[in-house]
Amino acid sequence: MPKRVAILGSTGSIGTQALDVIARNPDRFTVAGLAAGKQVDKLREQAERFGVKVTANADDGPAGLLRVAVESKPDVLLAATDGFVSFDAVFAAVERGIDVAVANKELIVAAGELLMASAAKSGSRIVPVDSEHSAIFQCLIGESRDRVHSIVLTASGGPFWRKTKDEIRNASLDAALAHPTWQMGVKNTVDSASMMNKGLEVIEASRLFGFPGERIGILVHPQSIAHGIVIFSDGNVKIQAAAPDMKLPIGYALAYPERLAGPAAPQDPLRAIGAHPESSALRYDFERPDPDRFPCVGLAYEALAQGGTMPAVLSAANEIAVRAFVEGEIGFGQIPEIIAEALSSATVREVNLDALRQADAQARDDARAAVSAARRVKV
Numbered sequence: 001m002p003k004r005v006a007i008l009g010s011t012g013s014i015g016t017q018a019l020d021v022i023a024r025n026p027d028r029f030t031v032a033g034l035a036a037g038k039q040v041d042k043l044r045e046q047a048e049r050f051g052v053k054v055t056a057n058a059d060d061g062p063a064g065l066l067r068v069a070v071e072s073k074p075d076v077l078l079a080a081t082d083g084f085v086s087f088d089a090v091f092a093a094v095e096r097g098i099d100v101a102v103a104n105k106e107l108i109v110a111a112g113e114l115l116m117a118s119a120a121k122s123g124s125r126i127v128p129v130d131s132e133h134s135a136i137f138q139c140l141i142g143e144s145r146d147r148v149h150s151i152v153l154t155a156s157g158g159p160f161w162r163k164t165k166d167e168i169r170n171a172s173l174d175a176a177l178a179h180p181t182w183q184m185g186v187k188n189t190v191d192s193a194s195m196m197n198k199g200l201e202v203i204e205a206s207r208l209f210g211f212p213g214e215r216i217g218i219l220v221h222p223q224s225i226a227h228g229i230v231i232f233s234d235g236n237v238k239i240q241a242a243a244p245d246m247k248l249p250i251g252y253a254l255a256y257p258e259r260l261a262g263p264a265a266p267q268d269p270l271r272a273i274g275a276h277p278e279s280s281a282l283r284y285d286f287e288r289p290d291p292d293r294f295p296c297v298g299l300a301y302e303a304l305a306q307g308g309t310m311p312a313v314l315s316a317a318n319e320i321a322v323r324a325f326v327e328g329e330i331g332f333g334q335i336p337e338i339i340a341e342a343l344s345s346a347t348v349r350e351v352n353l354d355a356l357r358q359a360d361a362q363a364r365d366d367a368r369a370a371v372s373a374a375r376r377v378k379v
Helices: 013-024 040-050 058-071 087-095 105-122 131-140 165-169 186-194 196-209 247-255 295-306 310-326 332-345 353-378
Strands: 003-008 029-035 054-056 076-079 099-102 126-128 148-155 216-220 226-232 237-241
Touching: 003 013, 003 058, 003 247, 013 029, 013 040, 013 076, 013 247, 029 040, 029 058, 040 054, 054 058, 058 087, 076 087, 076 247, 087 099, 087 105, 099 105, 099 247, 105 126, 105 196, 105 310, 105 353, 126 131, 126 196, 126 247, 131 148, 131 196, 131 226, 131 237, 131 247, 148 196, 165 332, 186 196, 186 310, 186 332, 196 216, 196 295, 196 310, 196 332, 295 310, 295 332, 310 332, 310 353, 332 353
Parallel strands: 003 029, 003 076, 029 054, 076 099, 099 126, 148 216
Antiparallel strands: 148 226, 226 237
16 A cells, blocks of 8 residues: 655655655555645645645644644655644654654754654654754664664865865855755755754754764765765675755655655766766765854854753754844854853753744844844944
8 A cells, every 4th residue: 555645844855755746656555634834825736736735834833733734644754844843743644653754843842852753652653854864764664772882974065165264264155056966955954054954964963873972973974975884883884875866865754764766877887876967987075063153063062962952952043043144133143152152051851742843932032132232242
């Protein structure tokens, strides 16, 4: 029987790519429900295309998300919204044993411990969609966790990897959005430019796989072909590699524990591991990240080490800072300063959903105050 898939965030980048994967595999998937924000016309088109009766948009509020996540009776829920909006719906699905393909950074960063504990009780499988976490997930299959020395996430380095500290600090929005490899939304692209995306992914990896921050590393890999690395206690290393195409980890997460047949894999081994069709060689470069030019990475490790609600504070403050940069209120170099201010104002609290909501709200207020102060100084 085809898997029934419900999608929270169907009109976003991940959601639309997921629907492309589903459309190419009609014998494997049907669409049970769709939820989106304000793009109502696009949501309506998607529902008509896939014959979906259970839909929700921003006007339906949390009840609409819950209807799509649970009442549409999916086999797998793709959580691809931003922020806290879908938390209750995702937790409700997990409590009912529904598998979740998770592409919501805030969900795992802020509430990953709670989500994984809930999944362990219900039998729900949490499968990551981010290419880096999908890579680690695949490398760990069949392996004993006590034989893992460390895991390594790769980073493209974003558009500023070769820029000086001053050039990065004074970068324009257009420059920040000129990602050399991936096509993403504005928020994720700016996070890639600051490398906060990688800091958040370190926290996600800790929550998903149960490793502390000191056992999670980062390597800059501009080709974006090797997505994740697992180093074992005996010195052996696994690297998962694939072309930089988000449809691959999306398809893997939806089909898990099976793999999709998909289009025929390239016969040329160079192409199969990410080379351009006309290339006669393929080079992999790996470099250590620079914490001086990209301080957001250090802030993420700091929040992870403090634990409790601090990762939620980091995520919320970053969201406010990025929005302020996009809207021209602050400079690019002030993003980490705003986040650091919010972290210094926060108190570590034990994690539960109410505490997370309170920490998120307070962090946003603190970050907005820091933005206002930065604007006054600028003026």
